[in-house]
Amino acid sequence: MNYKELRNLILYIILSILVGFTQSLQSQPSLISDSIQSYIEKAEKLQEAYQYEKSLEIAKAALQNAQYNNDDKSLGYIYNIIAKNYEINEEDNKARSNYRRALVYAQSSNSKILETDLYNNLARVYTKRNLTRVKGVTYYKKSYEFATKLNDTARMIRPLLNLGEYYISRNDYDSAYENLAPAIELIHENSSNLVKTKLNGLLGKYFLNTKEYEKSEEYIELSISYALGETKNKNNNDELISTYFEELASSYETKSQLYHKQEDFQKAYDYQKKQFQNILKAKEFKKLIDLQRVNIKYEVDQYEEKIKKAETEKKESESEVLKWRISIILGIIVILISLAFLISSYRNNIQKKRLNNVLIDKNKELISAKETAEQVSTLKSQFISTVSHELRTPLYGVIGLTSLLMENPDKKKKDEYLESLKFSGDYLLALINDVLQLSKIETNEVKLEKVTFDIRSLIEGIVNSLHTKQKSNNNTVHIDIDKKINTTLLGDSVRLSQILINLIGNALKFTKDGNIWINVNCIDCKADSYILRFIVKDDGIGIPKNKQQTIFDNFAQVKNENQEYEGTGLGLAIVKKLIQLHNSEININSKEGKGSEFYFDLFYEKVVKEEEISLKTGENLSIGTSNFNVLIVDDNKINQIVTQNILKKNGYTCNIASNGMKAIEMIKLEKFDLVLMDINMPEMNGLEATKVIRTFNTHTPIIALTAVEEGEIRNQAISVGMNDVIIKPYDTQQFFQTIMRNISRMKMV
Known part of the structure; x- marks a missing residue:
């Protein structure tokens, strides 16, 4: 007979005696006489009925029983219930901690369905905070991956919608559609109306931001239709109805934005009012839920007081009857305590070994984390030291050579100094570009273009x-x-x-x-x-x-x-x-x-x-064969001199405007073949100036000539009517190729 069989036999004897004894006292059956599963079901039902404190109490009672039986699968489900109770009550730190515990037990018991749900639940908590959003996205992807292996359509749709909503909130519409597209394929007639409402609402937002307004309106109307129907469904509880009103508010907000972009401001205003009305309705149902929680707690407290009073009266009336039974039971208890002590000692020994193994693993993790931290610290120091040295070396050359040039050396030395000065400048630019490029790659901001x-x-x-x-x-x-x-x-x-x-x-x-x-x-x-x-x-x-x-x-x-x-x-x-x-x-x-x-x-x-x-037609125009007239818009005097001289050297005629307002006036009065527009300027910046220019001049090419990172400015520049972007400092050959390409396109129109 092994340890588990021996333990179960002794427990059976103890329980038989205690059950007989407790029945004679007419008391309630103990926790261990009920199955763990029944307690899990009770805790879930209490949670659905907003009785969160009672749900936690039942779940924690079941937790003790499951721990005693080393039932990892049940422990996973119980910690999930506990975490959800904390999440509903906005105690996110406790929720996150208990979801992680549940995940450990789900993995050890190979409960794939529970593991799938837990990744989604963890992602939901992590994406609430900016610092942990990336980790939350990873968990959503894991949830989808596990659901795909299980071929569970409902569980596959859930993380896809959550990811779609996350990427839309970050204005990453390509990534949003990558997740919404497979969700469209997975939706079917039997899918819940809440899923259909959310998907159509998100698609409406996506197509709004990609300027496909007809599609956007079509999906928004479907979302509103599903949500309106469910707000009147009497089978839905208050929490679900509140959720549908929130979805309605979101859809009306999207529709308001849609009409605003189409410059139908009256309809935009009307739908904005509907948005606020539905937000208020959602809040009303939230208040009802909170009131139900208070009422339930008040009724529970009254009920518990009545039970305590009845038990006190009952104990007083039966105290005399109990006295003669105690002497008989004492002998049995002594024997049972001895047996329990032996079992407990054996079990504690096993538990100590397990805890010791856990401590060993944790120590290994801590040592690994310490080594990683030390490596990061060393890398940081190395980075600062290396970049500091590499910046100072060419800067010393730039400053020193500039000083020598100001002393007016002979022609031979001047050429030598200028060549060295350009080398130092090129080296500095390459260094800065390398650091920025590495940063962009490691944050996944670099995407290949065609x-x-x-x-x-x-x-x-x-x-x-x-x-x-x-x-x-x-x-x-x-x-x-x-x-x-x-x-x-x-x-x-x-x-x-x-x-x-x-x-x-x-x-x-x-x-x-x-x-x-x-x-x-x-x-x-x-x-x-x-x-x-x-x-x-x-x-x-x-x-x-x-x-x-x-x-x-x-x-x-x-x-x-x-x-x-x-x-x-x-x-x-x-x-x-x-x-x-x-x-x-x-x-x-x-x-x-x-x-x-x-x-x-x-x-x-x-x-x-x-x-x-x-x-070839566009780029083979030889530079300088036509006396093109170019307007340079830049508030920086040095930049004006550099750009003007480079253009004049190649046969171009140049005019200068020091801000966007002056540029608008000059373009109204004079014809230019091309405009080189800085972005950041006083009075009116380059983007605002381009918007105004495009209201009366749609054909003159406007190129952004800016030191802002290209990935940050290109989309903005194109959206206001600019034709291209050149990043300062630039390669002269590429500079003229870009200018000629844009002038030639205008000439061929």
Whole structure:
């Protein structure tokens, strides 16, 4: 007979005696005589009836019984009930703690349905706070993943709707639709009206923000229809009706915004009133729920007082009868206590072992967390030290060389100083771009774009831009592009440029009096696409075997015995992450002292012939062949001088406006071929000025010329009527290509 069977036998004997004894006293049966499941069901029913305190009491009583029996599955369900009670009463910290406990027991008992529900519940609590929203989104995705494995449609829809609502609140409409689209496929006739209401309401918001107004109105009307019907359904409890009124308010708000965007302000106002009316109705039902809670608690308290009074009277009347029975039972109790003590000692020993194992695991976790914290602290210190050094070095050069130039040295020295000054400026810009780029990648803000570009022009442009570095180390660069490749491709040219600039720049830095080979080979060619292999090879110092994996980590640098090379160590980390964005990997072959070879494969689409012809027509206009008249709108005097001189040097005529108001006046009075518009200016900024200009002039190209990060400003610029964006500081060749492309488009209209 094993321990569990022995324990159950002894418990059976004890319970038989105690049941007989308690029945003779006409008292209520004890907790252990009822099944744990029945207590779980009672706790859930009390929760649905707003009797949260009573529900908690029953759940905690069941918890003790489940802990005693080591019933992990029941423990998972009980902690879920307890957590939900705390969540309803807005005690989120306690709710989160109990949901996590429930998840541990659900996982240990392999309760997949409960685990699916708990991920959704945890996500709901975590997304309430800004600091934990990302974790909440992860839990929603896990809930959907588990529900998909269970093929449980209702549970699949729930996290999809929650994710859709979350991304809409963050103005990430592409991600919102990625989650709402599969939800549409999962909805069927038997789905609950609440699910249908929420989905249609969210689709209405999505299409409103993507400017598909007819679709938006269609989905909003469906949402309103479902919600209105359910507010009149007598089978719904007050809490559910309150939820439907909240959904109605949300749908009316969306409809108000829809009419406001269509400039029907009367209807927008009418639906805004309906929104507020339904918010008030929802609050009225919330008040009814709170009142029910108070009434239930008051009735429970009165009932408990009556029970205590009756029990007191009963005990007084039966005290005499009990005396003669106590002497008989005392002997039995002594025996039972002895048995219970033995069982308890054995069980405590097992419990101590279990707790000891838990403590060991927790200690391991704490040690791991401590090591991680120390690593993060070290990384932070290293980052500050490295970036501080790398910023100060070129800044020293900029300040020092500027001072020397102001002393008016001879012509030969002046050219040398200017070349060094430009090198320091370029180095500073590359450093800042690297830090910003790494930050954007690690926060998932970088998304690949599709634009038409010429691969040969791109590579030759990169090599030309690195001419100073090539010249300083006396290197020769060889470019070889497979003849099978039509050099005009469709893909993200900016990300490819960033990858190649870092790889070619490294090859030039770590090679002296040597060669750099840049090869592009076609390894797969289809009717509409290529898979291209890019190879950057050098015969420089090479990379030691033990460093070849770590060089792709942040701040990693290659060093040899004789010299150290400047740099932040961010370049290859950025390269690796950008290539992974393309669903590819970077590979390396290198021997110390023999050189290095980096290679990776990328997928690109072929360009449709008509697009290629159009592109060439626009970009092959030679710069400066026409005396184009350009308006520069910028409040910064230095920026005015720089832009004006670059344009004049290439045969352009320029006028200057120091703010948006002056620009509007000048465009009304004079014809310009192009406007270069700064964004941040006093009196009226560039975005506001463009809005006004587009009311009377729709054809003159307006390009934003700004130092603001492109990802932050492009959508705003296009939405107010600008044609393109140039980010300062810019490459002069790309600057004129952008100008010519926009002027040529206007000329061809």
